[in-house]
Amino acid sequence: MDKHQFLGIREFIAIARTGSFTAAADALGVTGSALSKQIMRLEARLGSKLLHRTTRRVSLTSQGEVYLTSCLRAVAALEDAEGYLNIGQAEPAGRVHINLPAAFGRRHVLPVLLELAARHQGLDLSITFSERMVDLIGNGIDLAVRIGRLEDHAELVARRLGEQHLLICGSPAYIERKGTPHAKEDLQRHDCLVDWRRGPNHAWRLRSAEDGGELCQIPVRHEMGDGEAILAAALAGLGLAQLPTWLASKHLQTGELIPVLHQLSGEHMPIHVIWPRNHYMPPRMRIVIDALLQAAQAPDSGFL
Incomplete structure (x- = not known):
């Protein structure tokens, strides 16, 4: 394995999250010139332009968006593996990206997620709301709740919550x-x-x-x-x-x-929780899915 294979990934993620070379450099404790060199080496190694740079802002190219999704999933998998191997680490940890239908999500799903986050201090949530079906894999979404009939999709897993x-x-x-x-x-x-x-x-x-x-x-x-x-x-x-x-x-x-x-x-109309099919499900995702399945059984949950 090339020892330089993973250089620049941490810097690329920081820039994508902050939208700024300056803010990313401050967060990582490096100079702007050092950060710029790392990104140039990363783009040269990949043979793809990842970032659009202007004097005012930085944005991802289409290749950069795809690469960021893969990087975030890889980092999350490593964090899960370390958490699993750490002795005594029983608490789920890490960030879960969740997409919910707007009205139903705010009324009946969000309270379940907020209560879960209050009980598990290591669990971080990124929650967005949309009435449209979104590309989970392409947008880096870990799981979603959807109302309506689902099309068969080999890359997605669905569990019925209610009706x-x-x-x-x-x-x-x-x-x-x-x-x-x-x-x-x-x-x-x-x-x-x-x-x-x-x-x-x-x-x-x-x-x-x-x-x-x-x-x-x-x-x-x-x-x-x-x-x-x-x-x-x-x-x-x-x-x-x-x-x-x-x-x-x-x-x-x-x-x-x-x-x-x-x-x-x-x-x-059926209500499902769906997520991308993976060989390994991180504990942070499992606890969210289990909480939704359990909450859906309550008579006043809104899922029935």
């Missing part, structure tokens, strides 16, 4: 103004509130006696960025919304929202 139940509802003021729909065709004369997405076509999945489910094209009045925004718009009387019970249940109980099309709107 989301959808219903169609609107505020009393809106229903008094526009009327109660009694069939799916009635939706065509209503204002529908949907999640924002590219493209002109929007559809709600409705139950069907024939095949258990069908997509129904709907007229869209307002598009919102996440479930919380759609809920707020429905409460404000702006239209009908198809909402999960975990989000709308309190407002249904108080009468602020009224369910409609009971016979059609009860679509179910």
Whole structure:
């Protein structure tokens, strides 16, 4: 093995994390010129340009982004191995990068993760929120929670956490103004509130006696960025919304929202935790996954 094979990796990670040669040099306790030489040697050895440099900022090239993901995973694996071999080290340690759906993640997953981090002082969390499916491997994400049907993916592992139940509802003021729909065709004369997405076509999945489910094209009045925004718009009387019970249940109980099309709107969607397939699962990931699986069994968890 070439003794110079791993030189420059620590410096490259520091620059990528800080976005600055100066800040990275300060953090590593080296001069800026020494740091620059290390990166030049690393790029020469790899035969690829890793960083875009300007007078104001430093950013990763596409090759740099791919290399950073690999470097972070390699460093994390080494940290896990050292932690495992250290005598008496039973506490999970290291950083876990987690991606969650926005509204559901904040309401039902984030409290579990925060409680877990409070109990394990060596566990560091990086949590992002997105309603879109993201590339876990390409973005260096350790695990994600996703709502909806998953496509088969040989590089990912999935464990089912529960099921989301959808219903169609609107505020009393809106229903008094526009009327109660009694069939799916009635939706065509209503204002529908949907999640924002590219493209002109929007559809709600409705139950069907024939095949258990069908997509129904709907007229869209307002598009919102996440479930919380759609809920707020429905409460404000702006239209009908198809909402999960975990989000709308309190407002249904108080009468602020009224369910409609009971016979059609009860679509179910699975909730999974997913992660990249590896031969070795770090303890820090195992404890997060186990905590989510355990929390999902509670009757009031929002996963059921």
